[in-house]
Amino acid sequence: MEDKKKVIFSGAQPSGKLSIGNYIGALKNWVDLQNDYDCYYCVVDMHAITVRQEPAELRRRTLETLAIYMACGIDPEKVTLFVQSHVPAHAELSWVLGCYTMFGELSRMTQFKEKSRKYENNINAGLFTYPVLMAADILLYNADLVPVGVDQTQHIELARNIAQRFNQVYSPTFVVPEGYVTKAGAKIMSLQDPEKKMSKSDPNPNANVNILDSRDDIIRKFKRAVTDSEACIKYDPARPGIANLMSIYSVFTGKSFEEIEREFDGVGYGDFKLAVGEACADTLAPIQERFNQLIADKDYLDSVMKNGAEKAARTAYRTLSKVYKKVGFLPYVR
């Protein structure tokens, strides 16, 4: 008998134009994993409204995000690809799990603290309970692994604690998930402030490179990347600007840091930055071409979303009905 494949869940928010941070930290790994795992990949639009979004823009970005996933190589025939708000079980399980999550736990979340500082006029309850919804996303599908960038590991830890707590109060219900963070590019930094994570919602357009940026823009942004005055290409975490560019170049070319150091021995920053920009643009070009084809075919994207949501809902509602039974909700007799 064939071994049951392990389950993977992951998603990205349509809260801005997806960046090469999202690509390197998440999307690229999703593609690599789709043949060996039972994958659920989701556009997490419900998470995106924790920050104010313009409705028409959110709709457009949600569809674009789905098309970007596919353009990067996610195959909807192999994985379950869907939009979070199309499967109401996410919100339903989130409510239940919120009753098994402590206020103190949520108060310790770094992302909540950072986003509260960033959006000080809109510190809403959704921003606070974001990790509970994320736990629901993962636990609904009994995911064994969650491929994410290193910024999300605290949320995965919380999802594990919630699952373990629920399993202990009742009986084994949820699979306790593990984060899956690849070493290369686990945290891509801003090109303008290499101490800070590259974020798709950064208001400075030169800080991030978007997956859909033109070749000229990509090269220009890398040329302007903040580095230091040492003028030598050597990997040293204490020199975050150069370390970040070397990480990016390494992911896009498959070269090790030693190979990169040899290649650019005695070469100035200008030439190195140009090489990073060109490697990035070369990788993104075929993705952009596929994206342009996909986004022009709205009917096809609609059918992918519909099939994905139906498939996801079947698993999600099996888990949710188990949970409802365990906590003591009366069955709804139709």
Ligand code: AQP
């Ligand atoms: N800079 C990054 N380096 C590596 N991985 C990253 N990820 C995000 N930024 C980097 C990973 O991308 C996946 C999707 O992220 P998300 O959309 O759920 O939210 P996020 O982590 O908050 O990403 P952003 O780009 O910073 O969005 P905004 O600006 O809206 O907050 C996750 O697996 C994440 O780890």
